[in-house]
Amino acid sequence: MSKTKNSNRYILSIVPIIALAGLLFGYDTAVISGAEQSVQKYLIDSLGLGSFAHGFTVSSALIGCVIGGFMSGFLANKIGRKKTLILAALLFSVSAFTSAYPELLFFTVDEQTIGLLIMFNIYRVIGGIGVGIGSAIAPVYISELTPKQSRGKYVALYTLSIGIGALIVYIVNMNIASGQTTAWIDDLGWRYMFASELVPALLFFLLLFFVPETPRYLALKQDYNKAATILKKVNGSKEKAQSILTDIKNSVHFESDKKISIFAYGKLVLFVGIMIAIFQQFLGINVILYYAPRIFAELGAGQSASMLQTVIVGIVNVVFQALAILLIDSIGRKPMLIGGSILCAFNLFMVAVLAYFEIFGISTLIFILLFAASFQLTWGVATWVVVSEIFPNQIRGQAVSIATALHWIANLTVSSTFPPIQDVLGGMAFSIYAVLSLFAALFIWKFVPETKGKTLEELEEIWLDDSSSSKKKAVQ
Numbered sequence: 001m002s003k004t005k006n007s008n009r010y011i012l013s014i015v016p017i018i019a020l021a022g023l024l025f026g027y028d029t030a031v032i033s034g035a036e037q038s039v040q041k042y043l044i045d046s047l048g049l050g051s052f053a054h055g056f057t058v059s060s061a062l063i064g065c066v067i068g069g070f071m072s073g074f075l076a077n078k079i080g081r082k083k084t085l086i087l088a089a090l091l092f093s094v095s096a097f098t099s100a101y102p103e104l105l106f107f108t109v110d111e112q113t114i115g116l117l118i119m120f121n122i123y124r125v126i127g128g129i130g131v132g133i134g135s136a137i138a139p140v141y142i143s144e145l146t147p148k149q150s151r152g153k154y155v156a157l158y159t160l161s162i163g164i165g166a167l168i169v170y171i172v173n174m175n176i177a178s179g180q181t182t183a184w185i186d187d188l189g190w191r192y193m194f195a196s197e198l199v200p201a202l203l204f205f206l207l208l209f210f211v212p213e214t215p216r217y218l219a220l221k222q223d224y225n226k227a228a229t230i231l232k233k234v235n236g237s238k239e240k241a242q243s244i245l246t247d248i249k250n251s252v253h254f255e256s257d258k259k260i261s262i263f264a265y266g267k268l269v270l271f272v273g274i275m276i277a278i279f280q281q282f283l284g285i286n287v288i289l290y291y292a293p294r295i296f297a298e299l300g301a302g303q304s305a306s307m308l309q310t311v312i313v314g315i316v317n318v319v320f321q322a323l324a325i326l327l328i329d330s331i332g333r334k335p336m337l338i339g340g341s342i343l344c345a346f347n348l349f350m351v352a353v354l355a356y357f358e359i360f361g362i363s364t365l366i367f368i369l370l371f372a373a374s375f376q377l378t379w380g381v382a383t384w385v386v387v388s389e390i391f392p393n394q395i396r397g398q399a400v401s402i403a404t405a406l407h408w409i410a411n412l413t414v415s416s417t418f419p420p421i422q423d424v425l426g427g428m429a430f431s432i433y434a435v436l437s438l439f440a441a442l443f444i445w446k447f448v449p450e451t452k453g454k455t456l457e458e459l460e461e462i463w464l465d466d467s468s469s470s471k472k473k474a475v476q
Contacts, residue, residue, distance in 0.1 A: 007236035011146055014211050015154050018141050019161040020204040021085060021134035024092050026165025027197055028127045029065075029286075030314075032058055034173025038190035043120060046112045053117075055419040060121040061095075061128035062412035068132020069405040075133065077220075081141045082213045088133040089205035095127025096197035127197075136404055139384075144214035147235055156325045159381055163321045165200075167314030172196050174311055219249060262399060265392050265463040270399055272447050273390050276337075277403040279440040280383040281410035283344050284433030285375045287418045288313060288368065316369050320376035327377075332452040333386050334444060340378020341441035347371035348434035355427020389451040392463060 032039075036058050044054045068088075075084040102120040103109050139155050146154045176192050177185050215234075218227035224245065231241035262270065328336065350367040391399040414433075421429045449462055 007147075007234055010233045011154070014145065015142055015157060017204070017207045017211055018085070018138050019158045020200060020207070021088060021138035022158040022161035023165035023168070024089075024197070024200055024204060025131050025135050026162040026167075027169045027200060028092060028095070028131050028165075029061065030166035031169045031173070031193055031197060032061070032124075033170070034177065035190035035193045038186040039120075041186050042190070043112060043117045047114065047117065049117075051419040051423050052416075055416040057117070057121055057124075058419070059412050059415035061124040061131065062408055062415065064125035064128020064130070065132040065135070065408040066128075066405050066412070067125070068129040068134075069136055069401065069408055070132075071129070072133045072136035073401050076137050076140065076217075080213050080217050080221075081137055081144070082208065082211060084133060084137050085141065086205065086208050088130040088137070089201055089208060091126050091130030091133070092201035093198060093205060095123055095130065096194055096201055098123035099127065100191040100193075100195035132404075132408065136401065141214055144216040145212075145230070145234060156381070159384065160318070160321050160325065163314070163318040163376065163380075167311070167318050168200075169193075169196070170311045170314040215245070219245065224249070262402075268447075269391060269463040270402070273387055273399055274403045274406050275443060276383055276386055276390075276448065277407035278410040279436070279443065280379050281407060281414050282433065282436040283341070283375060283379060283440060284348065284414065284430065284436070285372070285380070286411055286415050287433065288372060312365075313369065313372050316372045317376045317380070320373045321380055324377045324381035328382055328385060329452065332450055333382050333389075334448055334450045334452075336378045336382045337386070337444045337448070338441050340374055340382070341437045341444065343374035343378070344371055345434045345437035345441070347374060348430045348437065352428045352431035352434065355430070386448070386451055390448075 036054075039057060040054050044050075044057060047053075072084065075087065079087075098104055099120065102116060102123055106119060107113065107116045139158055142154050142158055173193050176189050176196070180189055212230050213226070215227040215230045218224070218230070228241055228245050231244050232238050235241050235244065324336075347367045347370045351364055351371070354364050354367070387400060387403055418429065421432065425431075
């Protein structure tokens with residue numbers, strides 16, 4: 001019993017540190033929500049630029065996310081999981097400081113130029129690279145460290161920490177703006193919002209020096225003694241640690257000796273997994289996360305009220321993400337995704353209809369909150385569970401990296417196009433995401449198998465059978 005307690009304590013001393021990567025993911029991608037109107041005035045309107053430049057500036061960090069996603073696999077294998085996360089923490093820190101003070105080294109405060117706008121976006125891209133690296137490697141680190149029987153809940157803790165990070169920055173932004181004039185926020189407040197990320201970023205950087213490298217990476221580098229020591233601490237038994245290490249050695253040997261095409265199981269499985277990742281963004285959740293204060297302000301709320309309503313959205317996100325973790329293994333993935341798509345579509349249509357009839361206020365807030373709740377209860381958590389399960393073992397690494405990169409590209413597309421779409425359609429812009437939500441429901445119903453209760457080998461058979469059938473049809 002004491003061995004189990006000791007191993008749990010050891011795991012709980014490490015996983016929350018790694019989960020800070022998720023918190024910074026949520027913090028960095030949502031910090032723009034409180035600052036974007038001031039950034040628009042300072043860097044967009046002052047230069048006479050339009051909604052496209054505004055949308056690109058708000059979402060430029062996502063370009064870095066795509067780059068970081070592509071880099072992450074190479075870095076993790078070259079320098080290790082731990083050092084890769086340390087690099088991500090450094091990028092978070094650099095981006096926080098330079099985004100708050102983009103005039104550093106090259107420019108003068110209150111002398112806006114195209115060059116200053118470009119540098120601000122470069123600094124945001126640097127933070128995005130940190131997000132892309134962290135979003136790929138932190139779950140890998142946790143899954144490689146934790147025991148099989150408890151791996152799911154620990155990886156889910158990382159997912160939950162993303163929502164917590166967004167909620168924290170909403171609260172920070174609200175407190176920075178509280179009691180201040182619009183002029184002060186436009187002059188200094190937005191800078192404090194970006195700079196506030198330095199606190200969790202530097203904490204993450206320092207704490208990472210106290211965590212070990214993962215046993216799998218150590219085994220990959222043939223450092224079996226260190227790998228065995230960590231496995232013993234994690235599993236509480238030398239015998240169990242040796243047994244797991246033997247399996248890891250066999251797995252590492254197999255993976256290094258055998259190469260396989262990413263299309264070995266057919267093209268459909270790759271298409272399905274990628275589209276699940278893309279549809280998560282097409283439902284429009286990040287339009288709410290990035291532009292929430294502006295949306296609420298344009299729906300009739302004052303500045304302070306819009307910040308408070310954004311915090312409420314953050315609380316709803318965290319509560320329903322936590323609830324989803326409890327339900328996903330009982331309800332199943334497919335029903336959650338289909339039901340979530342339908343609920344999201346309904347709530348988005350209602351927001352659009354209310355906007356069309358110029359009905360603003362508490363009713364609109366309710367449907368936005370219901371949309372956020374519906375999304376986080378379903379797509380918010382189930383997406384990455386399915387993506388991690390649906391790909392066969394031998395192509396999972398490649399396939400997940402492609403799906404993740406395209407997920408960030410979809411995020412960039414949706415968030416950067418929202419301002420010009422809103423300029424044309426106003427609140428009716430939400431009807432576009434409602435229609436896409438219905439397409440997502442049809443896609444899940446038609447193409448996605450239920451992954452709950454199936455072994456990875458059983459899921460592989462589905463795609464092998466489909467691939468074989470396709471080849472037979474091609475021959476005929």
